[in-house]
Amino acid sequence: MSRMHFVVIGGGPGGIAAATHAARFGVSVTLIERDVIGGAAHLWDCIPSKAMIATGGAIAFLARSEGMGLNTVEAAIDTNNLSERLASITSHLESNISDLLSSQNVRVIQGTGTLISPKTVRVTTADGVEEDIHADTILLSTGSRPRVPDWCSPDGDRILTTRQAYPPPEIPEHLTVIGSGVTGVEFVHMFTSLGSKVSLIVSRQHVLPDKDPEVAYELEQNFIDRGVKLLKGARSTAIERTSEGVVVKCDDGRIVESSHALLAIGSVPNSDSLGLESAGIESEWGYVPINDFGQSNVHHIYVAGDLSGKLPLSSVSTMQGRKIVEHMMGVQQHDAHRHISYNHAASAIFTEPEIADVGLSQIEAFAEGRKVRVTKVPFSSAAKALINDDTRGFVKLISDPATGVILGGSIVGRHAAELISIIALCVTNRLTVADLRETLFVHPTLSETLADAAE
Numbered sequence: 001m002s003r004m005h006f007v008v009i010g011g012g013p014g015g016i017a018a019a020t021h022a023a024r025f026g027v028s029v030t031l032i033e034r035d036v037i038g039g040a041a042h043l044w045d046c047i048p049s050k051a052m053i054a055t056g057g058a059i060a061f062l063a064r065s066e067g068m069g070l071n072t073v074e075a076a077i078d079t080n081n082l083s084e085r086l087a088s089i090t091s092h093l094e095s096n097i098s099d100l101l102s103s104q105n106v107r108v109i110q111g112t113g114t115l116i117s118p119k120t121v122r123v124t125t126a127d128g129v130e131e132d133i134h135a136d137t138i139l140l141s142t143g144s145r146p147r148v149p150d151w152c153s154p155d156g157d158r159i160l161t162t163r164q165a166y167p168p169p170e171i172p173e174h175l176t177v178i179g180s181g182v183t184g185v186e187f188v189h190m191f192t193s194l195g196s197k198v199s200l201i202v203s204r205q206h207v208l209p210d211k212d213p214e215v216a217y218e219l220e221q222n223f224i225d226r227g228v229k230l231l232k233g234a235r236s237t238a239i240e241r242t243s244e245g246v247v248v249k250c251d252d253g254r255i256v257e258s259s260h261a262l263l264a265i266g267s268v269p270n271s272d273s274l275g276l277e278s279a280g281i282e283s284e285w286g287y288v289p290i291n292d293f294g295q296s297n298v299h300h301i302y303v304a305g306d307l308s309g310k311l312p313l314s315s316v317s318t319m320q321g322r323k324i325v326e327h328m329m330g331v332q333q334h335d336a337h338r339h340i341s342y343n344h345a346a347s348a349i350f351t352e353p354e355i356a357d358v359g360l361s362q363i364e365a366f367a368e369g370r371k372v373r374v375t376k377v378p379f380s381s382a383a384k385a386l387i388n389d390d391t392r393g394f395v396k397l398i399s400d401p402a403t404g405v406i407l408g409g410s411i412v413g414r415h416a417a418e419l420i421s422i423i424a425l426c427v428t429n430r431l432t433v434a435d436l437r438e439t440l441f442v443h444p445t446l447s448e449t450l451a452d453a454a455e
């Protein structure tokens with residue numbers, strides 16, 4: 001009997017997780033990627049942004065050296081060195097993944113994949129060579145790209161999308177960031193840490209409109225302390241180049257003049273030339289709706305990652321890729337782990353302080369009229385925070401007052417993105433505050449604050 005042939009279009013986190021997982025089941029796998037193995041996640045989004053933020057963090061750490069009992073140390077940025085650092089991280093990750101794929105006999109083709117029928121994918125290489133590949137099952141994981149509105153034209157020089165900022169040839173003297181969601185605030189943090197003056201256009205009344213207002217307030221205060229100019233309740237309507245820089249115009253008449261502007265106003269799916277119609281796949285605004293198993297309306301064609309229009313997170317895309325393969329192979333899963341619970345996905349914002357949350361938030365519980373127990377403990381009560389000379393932030397735990405089951409939590413402060421995983425484990429596995437309280441944490445650590453919040 002011939003082996004099942006699984007064709008994956010898009011080598012980002014979803015495509016790689018699915019390809020490697022399927023190969024472990026003995027499936028014949030072909031992975032088509034037009035750019036870099038690792039996807040936009042490694043080349044443009046998660047990794048370079050966090051690497052730039054880490055460099056900014058190193059500068060901030062040195063600036064605080066006095067608090068650690070040292071003489072003040074100052075660092076100067078070297079943009080060439082920074083570019084090399086980013087390139088080396090990406091190529092290291094790419095080579096690790098390529099080695100893994102080749103060790104599992106996944107056929108990797110560098111080219112653009114297009115559906116020409118429900119079971120045929122055409123690959124076109126950069127030299128124009130075409131190959132038609134028959135597939136028993138297909139995964140579309142082609143991701144998304146930055147949204148560019150018709151009122152501006154990024155030029156990669158002064159008007160930048162997020163993909164043109166790693167790093168720009170010169171660190172902007174004054175950057176205007178348009179968009180105050182997760183991506184926007186991360187770029188504000190990144191460039192203030194690298195020494196730019198930053199203005200932020202906030203279309204609502206506070207940054208991070210979907211987050212706990214207390215968390216958003218903490219971040220805004222930090223931005224204000226660092227000299228960020230917040231223009232609240234303003235929507236940009238035009239960005240124009242001038243001889244010295246750019247002018248950003250807003251709908252309420254306000255104008256910001258700066259050296260550079262950066263757009264962070266969401267993304268659009270990569271589906272325009274994917275041939276969805278040729279395979280009879282339904283889409284909405286370019287996204288492909290999926291059922292709980294990751295299937296499109298054409299059931300042997302699955303979708304993972306940003307293209308599915310679910311939570312646009314690399315971690316979610318990876319989990320979708322794995323679950324899709326398990327469904328494709330008929331693996332019986334324990335009920336609790338059969339489908340992805342998107343509302344259990346932990347997420348983080350790599351600002352300073354870091355912000356992370358998972359599960360039910362206090363504001364959602366309030367909106368649902370649901371009774372919850374909220375406990376909040378500041379990091380200033382933790383010995384480790386004093387040792388780190390950084391007592392900012394807090395842990396907030398949301399639990400069910402009747403059963404003690406932990407429903408969610410938010411953390412603001414150093415290492416929040418790491419610490420939230422403990423609460424994520426509790427939420428996913430329905431652990432209680434007693435379970436958390438009874439866990440023996442290492443002393444002195446910031447994680448002890450979680451146990452305190454479970455008291």
Ligand SMILES: Cc1cc2nc3c(=O)[nH]c(=O)nc-3n(C[C@H](O)[C@H](O)[C@H](O)COP(=O)(O)OP(=O)(O)OC[C@H]3O[C@@H](n4cnc5c(N)ncnc54)[C@H](O)[C@@H]3O)c2cc1C
Pocket residue numbers: 009010011012013014015032033034035036038039040041042044045046047049050111112113114141142143144162183270273274304305306307311312313314315316317318
């Ligand atoms: C600035 C920024 C920072 C982010 N930071 C984080 C973070 O810290 N943590 C996090 O979890 N998420 C983060 N995200 C979100 C995360 O990057 C995405 O959710 C994730 O990349 C989606 O993965 P994916 O599997 O859909 O594929 P992607 O990573 O989008 O990759 C898709 C791949 O498909 C390829 N492709 C597209 N069309 C074709 C075709 N026709 N043929 C062949 N190949 C094709 C593309 O070249 C690309 O390599 C960030 C996003 C942005 C914009």
